[in-house]
Amino acid sequence: MATATRDFYESLGVPRGASQEDVQRAYRKLARTYHPDVNKDPGAEDRFKEVSEAYSVLSDPETRRRYDAFGADFRQVPEGVDPDTWARARAGRGGRGRRAGAGASPGGRPGFGENVDFEDLLEGLFSGRAGRAGRGWGPIPGADQEAEIGLTVEEAYRGGHRSITVGGRRIEVNIPAGVTDGQRIRLAGQGGRGSEGAAAGDLYLIVRIMPHSRYRVEGRDIHVQLLVAPWEAALGASVAVDTPGGEAKVKVPPGTSSGRRLRLRGRGMPNPRGVPGDLFAEVRIMVPHPVSDEERRLFEQLASVSAFDPRGRR
Known part of the structure; x- marks a missing residue:
């Protein structure tokens, strides 16, 4: 190496x-x-x-x-x-x-x-x-050791088998589904070697979830942006959103504004020992660009008939 x-x-x-x-x-x-x-x-x-x-x-x-x-x-x-x-x-x-x-x-x-x-x-x-x-010391058990293991959000969500190198040794690890940042995974007997036949210590892997371009993880909750069109936000819609566990559908209520958080219970990080986390989809309204002639005409028509003033509510 x-x-x-x-x-x-x-x-x-x-x-x-x-x-x-x-x-x-x-x-x-x-x-x-x-x-x-x-x-x-x-x-x-x-x-x-x-x-x-x-x-x-x-x-x-x-x-x-x-x-x-x-x-x-x-x-x-x-x-x-x-x-x-x-x-x-x-x-x-x-x-x-x-x-x-x-x-x-x-x-x-x-x-x-x-x-x-x-x-x-x-x-x-x-x-x-x-x-x-x-x-007169006799056999001395090996010391426990610690090391960090970096995981993507998807790896932490799914768990699975990983092969890692620690101190020059290749170690096979089974990662439980739904591990969280800072969680310790114990590998019995994979720590420091004991002397004169004494038992080896344990190795503790500290999970570090790496930054992701789409997901933000807080404990077991997952946060993601939900991009919607202006008419979906105004009229309401059922919108697809990607999650580490696959695609999910989010119901956008009529009259939804940017920044609103929509909660999907149980769609966050799994929890083998309890309640899973939630997924929070934060609405972000996107407008067409470039705007076609027909879209411009319709937006102008809406502007002429609507009395809505987003700044007047402040």
Whole structure:
């Protein structure tokens, strides 16, 4: 993947000292731009995976701390290892085969660098027996982790199967129908790995519903604009409106003005555990453009006989 050679901060376009809010803001912007359901460019999916992996690491304070300390090696380094020790051990890898006794630092300690056998050092630092078990810690369960998952309104409405990349791992997710923004989806055993056979932690996916060109979601309610002709608004009509669940019919009462909200009960986001949300269609009256000669004649006739003054009511 691209993130294997690219710095996670660079992937999100934020400085290393960026706040968690800045990291989240950058991810949301990039996710909206490169989500495969929104961007059909051939490279968009790979870019979306890259920013998702970067965010999954930098959004967790502990994981971010380890990444800042160990860089690309942060997943390999066991807990409790000093970053300077790890850096010196890596620097000494070119001298493998030599022993610590072959040289010493001015302070009397075995010298690092070319005088250290890298494998021997790692064995002493990282072996389970000499590490955690030797300290009496025993098996340690894996930590719970969090990551965000960006969904279109349609995906959140329908639910379904998704394959996502978190921390370099490919995970299959079943998304419940009717998830809402901020809802947490628990994936048992998909979090941090436990030590010495201990159970893995859980992964919590935080749902983020992406902006949509047609729908606006508030909780389980969905808002949409309903475009109507002047005569439909004046005389009343049954008008079709698109919803994430398919087409619906809205009854426009006679004398409806722009801005009026018409409510369709239960046509918002589904709710497997209760009452679904509602759909609110906000009326927007559209006039013909350009106006034909016949339409102009009829509008002029209406203007000559109508006593209606929309400004006189104020």
